[in-house]
Amino acid sequence: MTSSASAAAVAAEPARWPRSRWILLLVVSVVLALDGLDVSMVGVALPSIGQELGLDTAALQWIVSGYVLGYGSLLLLGGRLADLLGRRRIFLIALAVFAVASLIGGLVSDPLLVIGMRFVKGVAAAFTAPTGFSIITTNFAEGPSRNKAISIFSTFGASGYSLGLIVGGLMTTVSWRWTFLFSVPFALIAVIMGAIFVPKDRPEPGGGHDLAGALTLPAGMLILVYTLVSAPEVGWADPRTIGGFALAAAILAAFGVIETKVRHPLIRFGILRQGWVARANLSIVALFGSYLSFQFIVTLYLQSVLGWQPLSMALALLPAGLLVAFTAPFADRFINRIGSRKLIMIGLGALALGYVLFLRVGTSPNYLTDILPSVILLGVGFALGFPSISVQATSGIKDSEQGLAAGLLQTSTQVGAALVLAVTTALVIGGGHGAAAPSAQEMLAQFRPGLFLSVAVAAAGLVVALLPRREAPLVDPDPEPVPELERV
Secondary structure (H helix, E strand, O other), X not given: OOHHHHHHHHHOOOOOOOHHHHHHHHHHHHHHHHHXXXXXHXXXXXXXXXXXXXXXXXXXXXXXXXXXXXHHXXXXXXXXXXXXXXXXXXXHXXXXXXXXXXXXXXXXXXXXXXXXXXXXXXXXXXXXXXXXXXXXXXXXXXXXXXXXXXXXXXXXXXXXXXXXXXXXXXXXXXXXXXHHHOOHHHHHHHHHHHHXXXXXOOOOOOOOOOHHHHHHHHHHHHHHHHHHHHHHHHOOOOHHHHHHHHHHHHHHHHHHHHHHHOOOOOOOHHHHHOHHHHHHHHHHHHHHHXXXXXXXXXXXXXXXXXXXXXXXXXXXXXXXXXHHHHHHHHHHHHHHHHOHXXXXXXXXXXXXXXXXXXXXXXXXXXXXXXXXXXXXXHHHHHHHHHHHHHHHHHOOOOHHHHHHHHHHHHHHHHHHHHHHHHHHHHHHHHOOOOOOOOOHHHHHHHHHHHHHHHHHHHXXXXXXXXXXXXXXXXXXXXXXXXXXXXXX
16 A cells, blocks of 8 residues: 555544544553552552461562563463454453452452462453553554554553552552452443443454464463562572573573464564564563662652651652643644654653652652652653553554554563562662661662662663664554444
């Protein structure tokens, strides 16, 4: 298709979306918000969960790590299976599983069951997140329409996480169980609305034949993510850690060989030869890896050094979430005007500057002058960077591989963030002074290596974005027709 025909295809997209398309976007966006909401709510409730269930710190961290384990290890498979088996089918089944696991997790008292339900919820989210993203990219024409949809989708995800900090604090005052149960009615409503408004789609012809790939990919990713989240506790030089990385590398190498041999591979590695796709995946590692590590340190700093309560901490970080909520919906206009690459550079630059400014804090900071500037810069960086990276990662990708592109991006997000956070945790632990009751100044000194790592990771992402490479196309040079929405 010529460039003029491509432009005509985008121009044919209605200026105003019909009501059914808005509802479709709302359904998949709410589901992404539930994922973010769930992660942040449970994080706030961890001390209460540990107290009621009698969990020590090592066991308690698996309530977080269990979710990361299921989510990070199956994202790539989840996105690709949506392409091969049908996006609507995968999305609705996974969302129903998420609702059931939330209900069970909020009712049981056995710690193993609670951790198990967190793992199941992570697995379900590993299917809903990339599938929801690919539902958007295959139902909104590439260009301004898709950029607008992705900006709204990104806003819901970031806002869900920010809102979860507040909701988690409020729910925990009643019972930690409500941090599990809160999502259930919203997930059930989304299942019903999704069954009505998510259009039927045809699975990719010839898919579903790569059984060896479908077994080795999740196995390798599961071992890799498990080793990453366990390494700070057991030690990076421990034989279990070294053996885990070696086993994961061997299995993933076998997966790579399999994909080059089978007729219908689960993953087409050629997608990464499109330079902007690879750069987008590296950029998301820098953005999420540095941000989550910084938030981990700030949470410890505000509660352990300054003695703040969880709700006070949530309110201190809320301006970043509000900036994302109010700014990200307009990111598509900036993307259309100046391009995703420049916005990614601005976003990562704002993050790096925010981390550098936070290095000034002491044991008695002034919130308005010492903390708030960093929080604002983080909000700006995230609001501009996240939707721009999402647009760049899926530009120029045919519809039959949009789930793969989304899965790649979100796998980079989770595995990259897990790696940076694991290194941050090791630096924080290694910076301890061995005192039974360290002073506030000693604790702050213990956190500083982790802060320097966040600066370095964001700066590295900025360097990658600055490399002189070809920009992602604003419009697919050979777009596939956007399916009409149909009600079932």
